[in-house]
Every structure is written in structure tokens, then in C-alpha cells.
Amino acid sequence: MLRALLLMLALAVPAVAQEAAAPSTAPDAPTGGLTDPLVIDRSATGGAPTLEDILARQEALRIDDSARRADVTGGPAPEVGGELGARGGASDPHLWRGIRFDDTDATSANRGPAATTLIQDGGMVWLQFRNGPLKLWSAWFLGGTILALALFYLVRGRIRLHGAPTGRTVTRFKAVERFGHWLLAGSFLALAVTGLLVLFGRIAIIPLLGHEAFAPIAVASKWIHNNVSWAFMLALVLIFVMWVVHNIPRLEDLRWLLRGGGLFGGGHVPARKFNAGQKLIFWSVILGGVILSVTGVSLLFPFQLPMYAGLFDIVNATGLPQATGYGPLPVTLSPQEDMQLAQIIHAVVAIGLIAVALAHMYIGSVGMEGAYAAMGDGEVEERWAMEHHSIWAEEAIADRDRRRGAPDGTPAE
């Protein structure tokens, strides 16, 4: 027994020593991350890729390629002469480096603005993000939202009227308001479903239904997404014009938020036409909708509306990216990079807005008794109005009575 213990100890000592001797990484050494590329010494190879380059690439680490981009023999890369034919394709390191780093005046028979970018580095970063974290986080986020709403329903149940219904109704939304709301809701639902089909089709639909079934679904999704977008933009303007006055933040909104809208306390917090929760939804929809519209239009007209280089220039001037340690944002972007940024921003904002819409749909239907009527025929039960929007309800009821004559039959003065 003692001999075995001594043997173990003898074996453990070199292992511990080896661990202690392992080189420690300096805290500020490059890690090969997206914003922190590895700097490799290529003096031994005269600037050519080293074994360290190859190993780092196998590990999918990012390498500082500024030296390789630069002309190691001095002077800029010459222009590509004529079209890429037998002569143009001669093994010329300048030419190939220029093509590799999109730093050459290539010409192309294709007249697209991005046709002369033959190799685009940023494309891989975009593809990996879109197929990796974007899909994963989106699925978790939307799944989590649905789960949270289901849990909320189980814990809180349906929010019911506390008092007895009066049998009288008050007009909550006029026909034009409901039209605007449903135009926005209908177009958003169509865009959300088709957008999710485009994003998740490959991993969710193809394994389920096969390539043959997904192909027409994808084509239809693209058509719907591209063309219904105009209805969404129009509805966004309509909604903004009609409801912005009612959604200006007020001090009472803070009280509503501090009391959680009375969701758990049981009491009702006074509110105007829109309570603080609805105002948050309104401004999320307007802000998110504008971002979706701008990025969406730039995706609808590929390469026609580049915006990020200019935008990044302005953001860099504020010093904000530098202060956060990411360094200045790139101000020279290939046409494809501009589109890829638009796609990522479009998708992230859309996922956020889908989550907001899910919560909104929940509370407007199964989550609250009497809420759907507001967007159904526009008439809500007077009790419901008094319990959920008391300040607005008093005004609306008084207005209704003035128009019709008093409820007890006495004519209005």
C-alpha cells in the first residue's frame, strides 16, 4: 500500500512541474478572436505563411493579415489587365493577393455593383454568425418567450374583470384605427413567419419535409416577404400618425410601471388611452419597425443603398467604439459586407420584435378578458374600460353620453 502511494507521488511530481512550467498567456496577448487577431512573426519565411499560420487557421482563429495585405515586394498591386483570361490568370502573386484581399481593379462581364469582389473575407464571418449564434440565440429567445408566457398564464391565469359587467360599451378604437392596427399586425405576421422560414428552413423544414417541399415554400416566403413589406411600412406610418399623441411618456407611466400595471397586486392603476406597457410596445414597434424598414429596403435593392460605412464613420467620431475597447468600426466595406450587416441587424431586430408581438398578442387575446373586443369591433365593456384605462374611460364615457344623451335618458345639455 505504502509502495503504491509512493509510486503515485513520484508520478504526480513531474506532472505538477510540467503544468507549472507551461507558459502563461499574458493578459493583453492577442487571442485570435474576432476583434483581437493573432500577430504572427513571419520574418523566418520572408513574409510567407508559417506553420503557426496554418495551425491557427485550423483552430479557426483570426490572424492579423495586414502584412500579407501589404505588398511585401514594395509598391501597390498592379491592376488586372483586361478580363480574366489566359493571360490575366497568369500566376502573379500581386494579382492573386489583390484578388484574395479584394484590392484590385478587376473587371467583370456581370454588371452588378459587387461583381468584381471575387473573394470576400467578411462573408465567412457573416455566414458563421447567421448559421451559428443567430439561429441558436433566436430559437432560445423565442422559445423562452413562449415558455415564459405559458408560465405566466399558469401562474396568473386570465386577467378577469373584477366588477360586474355594466352591459354598456364604449368605443375604444375607430374603424380606421383598427384597420391600421390589423394592416400592421397582418403584414407583420406574414413577414415574421416567412422570415423565420427563410432563417430556419434549412434546419427545421428540410429535415422534416425534404428539399422538394421546402423549395416552393422558400420561393413563396421570399415573394411574400419582399412584397408584403410595403404594407408593413405603410401601416407603420398610419399607426404612428394616429397614436403618437397618445403615446407620449408621462409621469403617471412611471407609477404604472412601478406597480407592474397592477398585474399581481390585484389593484388597478389609472391609465389614459394607452398604459405604460402599451406605450413601451408602441415605441418598440415604431423604433424596431423603422430599423426593419431601413435595413429591409436596403436588402430589397441590393447594393443600391450602402449606409454602414458612413454610419460607422459618424459612430467612430463619437469615440464610443474605441471607448468600449473594440477599436474604430470599419469604414471601408465591400458591397457584400454592407448587405450582410443589414441582414444581421434586420434579423436581430425582427426576432426582438416577434417576442414583443407574442407578448402583445397574448395579453390582447387569452391573457385578458374583454381585451380582444377593442380590436374586434372596437367596442369595449364599460367596466373593462374603467378597470384598465380609467382616465381615458371617464373621458370617453362622458363624450359618449354627451353625444347620445345621458344614460338615464335625460338629454344632454
Next chain:
Amino acid sequence: MKAMLIAFATCIVIAVIADIGLNRLGFSSSEQQSSPETVRLD
């Protein structure tokens, strides 16, 4: 309910008009990515 149905119908009408309109204006993807100079005649 009526407002909802009219809104959904409007949504479809706008989508069809957008598709036809953009194609007529020459904004189809194929037209944007091509030009008469694409074909080399010599």
C-alpha cells in the same frame, strides 16, 4: 372584424401591386444584375 378583413385584403393588394410595379419599373433582380453590355459580340 370587418376592419381586420379589409386590412388583410389590403395587405394582399399592396403585395401584388408592389410585385407588378417593381418588375415594370425594371427593379427585378435579373434586370438589376445585367445590362446590354453583358453580351460580348466581337
